[in-house]
Amino acid sequence: DQQVKQNSPSLSVQEGRISILNCDYTNSMFDYFLWYKKYPAEGPTFLISISSIKDKNEDGRFTVFLNKSAKHLSLHIVPSQPGDSAVYFCAASAYISGTYKYIFGTGTRLKVLA
Amino acid sequence: DAGITQSPRHKVTETGTPVTLRCHQTENHRYMYWYRQDPGHGLRLIHYSYGVKDTDKGEVSDGYSVSRSKTEDFLLTLESATSSQTSVYFCATVGQGYNEQFFGPGTRLTVL
Numbered sequence: 001d002q003q004v005k006q007n008s009p010s011l012s013v014q015e016g017r018i019s020i021l022n023c024d025y026t027n028s029m030f031d032y033f034l035w036y037k038k039y040p041a042e043g044p045t046f047l048i049s050i051s052s053i054k055d056k057n058e059d060g061r062f063t064v065f066l067n068k069s070a071k072h073l074s075l076h077i078v079p080s081q082p083g084d085s086a087v088y089f090c091a092a093s094a095y096i097s098g099t100y101k102y103i104f105g106t107g108t109r110l111k112v113l114a
Numbered sequence: 115d116a117g118i119t120q121s122p123r124h125k126v127t128e129t130g131t132p133v134t135l136r137c138h139q140t141e142n143h144r145y146m147y148w149y150r151q152d153p154g155h156g157l158r159l160i161h162y163s164y165g166v167k168d169t170d171k172g173e174v175s176d177g178y179s180v181s182r183s184k185t186e187d188f189l190l191t192l193e194s195a196t197s198s199q200t201s202v203y204f205c206a207t208v209g210q211g212y213n214e215q216f217f218g219p220g221t222r223l224t225v226l
Binding site: 034046091102106 | 149162204208217218220
């Protein structure tokens with residue numbers, strides 16, 4: 001049972017346009033959501049996050065939107081750049097029994113075309 | 115950047131041999147995690163630690179054990195490696211009072 005789903009395995013976008021990556025979750029206990037970016041042969045790097053008490057968080061070209069009623073979050077990248085080409089993982093987090101627990105989606109491979 | 119290193123970075127071994135992967139962090143983070151990444155599965159939690167000598171199982175813990183005798187080191191052991199354990203293994207940490215996980219560079223393990 002996948003609690004965090006990224007239904008699009010891949011996405012191609014033209015340079016300068018908007019990239020929208022989507023993520024759905026099933027468990028209401030999650031109270032923090034994160035996006036990670038991963039290049040080949042490297043570990044995931046933290047990109048942006050959002051608390052469940054907010055519906056939007058911006059950091060430069062990156063914005064994360066959270067729709068709690070739909071249990072859906074999305075990452076917007078504007079404008080997209082070739083260096084953004086990577087695999088993006090969303091993760092949902094909760095503090096349970098004295099530990100932070102994280103559940104990851106399966107990832108979306110973004111290709112930004114020059 | 116939580117100053118996380120993993121060793122070895124690459125390893126090829128044979129079925130049935132024991133393997134130990136090491137994660138070392140320099141930020142004194144309390145929480146440490148081991149994940150494996152496989153195509154179509156994303157990152158799956160193997161084991162985690164919430165303090166020295168305090169560890170617990172994740173969703174794919176069968177065939178793996180861990181130890182944490184010092185804050186900075188978290189070891190993952192495959193007692194008898196199998197081909198299904200061929201994967202890329204990532205260590206991650208979380209600092210007290212924070213929500214973001216920081217990941218190490220990964221170890222690519224091949225079991226022949």
